[in-house]
Amino acid sequence: MKLDTDNGQPGPTKTSSASDKSKESTLRTLWTGLPSSKTPLATCLTVLLNILLSLLTLDFLIRGVFLYPGTDVAFSRIGYVSPTTANLLVREPDPAQLPIGIFYQESAQTDPTKWVQEGxxxxTDNSTDFTVPITLKGLKPSTSYMYSLSNNKTGTFVTAPLPGSKEARSLSFLTSSCIKPNFPYNPLSHPLRIWGIEHVSSFIRKLPQTLRPAFMLFLGDFIYIDVPHRFGSSISHYRSEYRRVYSSPSWSIPNDNPAIDLPWIHTLDDHEIANDWSKGNTTAPYPAAVDPYIHYHVSVNPPIPAAPFASRENTTYFSFTHGPASFFMLDTRTYRSEPAQANSTILGSAQLQSLLEFLARPEPAEVRWKIVASSVPFTKNWRVGTTDTWGGFQNERRTVFKTMWRAERELGVRIVMLSGDRHEFGAIRYPDPTLDFTPDDFLPNTAGEGLHEFSVGPLSMFYLPIRSYRQTDNEDVTVKYIPDGNNKFGFIDISPADEIIDSVTSSGKSATVTIPSSVLTYSLYVDGDIVWKYRLSVPLPESGTRPTASTTKHPRVPPGKVLKDEVVSEGWDVTFKAAIGRLEEVGRDVSDWVYELLEKTRTVESLD
Known part of the structure; x- marks a missing residue:
């Protein structure tokens, strides 16, 4: 106690102590990582923690790259399957395994002498990174097969149905995008483990045989050459990334119904080349990047369109029909120009003409769906990085949409767009402006009429913690936005069913009618669990009638319906993340404006 020097009474006592200062110093050292002579123990802990974090970072960067180059990986996988053929890719770098005999037989066949040798x-040599595409021929439609190679590689597949058959009325398949091994990072995990592929295998194993997916439609970013670090841009660097993905132990987990047995069909996106690639197909590093894409994916992809409007050897977009759906798989990277210009193109002239021809083409009676697959979203509702999507090519998008709306009105089909890239899920509809709608039809987060897009990703990668998606007009109407989840894929099932729709009688009274329809159900799986389900339908022609323009035309198709929704989109965290997204959006706009101003200044100075 301290005495007051004037009157001898007790004076004020100081509350701070040496222990309090020591605690503050310790916390400061632990929080900032700055060393302090006053807190030697805390300083040692921070040094050790930083060393540990540095080692973990180094492990994530280089363990997979240097310990698993994949040069000795041998595998086989099925690509595109038609009613009578199946494309098989084989990689075998070991000359001791050559020659390799290729055999197949029906899965129901038990006689070991009934194997058919295809060839x-x-x-094999380095010109194709030791890969060889093989086509199995003379197969039966809608039949399960096994194949076996003399180097002990085996697998199974099911052929597509014969057009016009009963089996051709149904189809199930998967769709997703974006793969990065060992992400989210786990130091105890195999550096090439891919959790999303294991979720796919587990999902397939639980399905009844009648719902087994016919294929995986994978919409780009199969590799990430530039994430977290680009080690080079040579052909060998790009090839090694493909080999590492195919070296992942996740392809064979579990032993029954592994994901490698599913036919995989691929499109190309930016991280197979370089982030936000828009410099064409001759500028480096595109020639190096496309080499393994051709060998590992294009070589066993579906056929190119009958009318590609370009030389076939330079065409990397594809088209095929499987059961009730006809598909067009776009290449939105190879032929694009710089976005956000008056004459910007995301497809190039030849591909655009081929797509428009596909959309305007009448389909057989059993084909009720035209599905357009794009590596990047059609919607402009993603407000950050919009110009990398179709939002940067809105004139061309408008041309495509006009043809799509007309096809829905006149051809008796329904058009669905599938896309990836954004590490989030978005369901969007695009109402036909020629039809009459009320203001309620354009409200966000509503089911309804219009072209529909389902954009999903990643299969195995990070998701965005901020909210960069926002509806801004009546053109792109939000049905559902689900950003969270490191592992996402969509399961699409198309089957015939009776659809109950609202109608109006001749007397003006409302009623419901039952119409035989082809029904598409989209189910979204996040981290292995189903969280959202949506239903679309298109009326079928009356039984016994030959499809004509008058029997198939329907000026309005039934609106979509939400069947399941387990995602809560309200709460303070949603508002906070959306606000952060808006700040990033503004920051990007300012940055783009500054760069544009600097470019204009540089151009003026160069002219002077």
Whole structure:
């Protein structure tokens, strides 16, 4: 106690102490990482923690790259499957395994002498990174097969149905995008483990045989050459990334119904080349990047369109029909120009003409769906990085949409767009402006009429913690936005069913009618669990009638319906993340404006 020097009474006592200062110093050292001579123990802990974090970062960067180059990986996988053929990709770098005999037989066949030999692989070499595409021929439609190679690689597949058959009325398949091994990072995990592929295998194993997916439609970013670090841009660097993905132990987990047994069909996106690639197909590093894409994916992809409007050897977009759906798989990277210009193109002239021809083409009676697959979203509702999507090519998008709306009105089909890229899920509809709508039809987060897009990703990668998606007009109407989840994929089932729709009688009274329809159900799976389900339908022609323009035309198709929704989109965290997204959006706009101003200044100075 301290005495007051004037009157001898007790004076004020100081509350701070040496222990309090020591605690503050310790916390400061632990929080900032700055060393302090006053807190040697805390300083040692921070040094050790920083060393540990540095080692973990180094482990994430280089363990997979240097310990698993994949040069010795041998595998086989099925690509596109038609009613009578199946494309098989084989990689075998070991010359001791050559020649490789290729055999197949029906899965129901138990006689070991009934194997059919398709052919023999005598040589493999580095010109194709030791890959060889094989086509199995003379198969039966809608039949399960096994194949076996003399190097002990085996697998199974099911052929597509014969057009016009009963089996051709149904189809199930998967769709997703974006793969990065060992992400989210786990130091105890195999550096090439891919959790999303394991979720797919687990999902397939639980399905009844009648709902087994016919294929995986994978919409780009199969590799991430530039994430977290680009080690090079040579052909060998790009090839090694493909080999590492195919070296992942996740392809064979579990042993029954592994994901590698599912036919995989691929499109190309930016991270197979470089982030936000828009410099064409001759500028480096595109020629190096496309080499393994051609060998590992294009070589066993579906056929190119019958009318590609370009030389076939330079065409990397595809088209095929499977059961009730006809598909067009776009290449939105190879032929695009710089976005946000008056004459910007995301498809290039030849691909655009081929797509428009596909959309305007009448389909057989059993084909009720035209599905357009794009690596990047059609919607402009993603407000950050919009110009990398179709939002940067709105004139061309408008041309495509006009043809789509007309096809829905006149051809008796329904058009669905599938996309990836954004590490989030978005369901969007695009109402036909020629039809009459009320203001309620354009409200966000509503089911309804219009072209529909389902954009999903990643299969195995990070999701965005901020909210960069926002509806801004009546053109792109939000049905559902689900950003969270490191592992997402969509399961699409198309089957015939009776659809109950609202109608109006001749007397003006409302009523419901039952119409035989082809029904598409989209189910979204996040981290292995179903969280959202949506239903679309298109009326079928009356039984016994030959489809004509008058029997198939329907000026309005039934609106979509939400069947399941387990995602809560309200709460303070949603508002906070949306606000952060708006700040990033503004920051990007300012940054773009500054760069544009600097570019204009540089151009003026160069002219002077």
């Amino acid at each position: 023999t692989i005598y040589t």
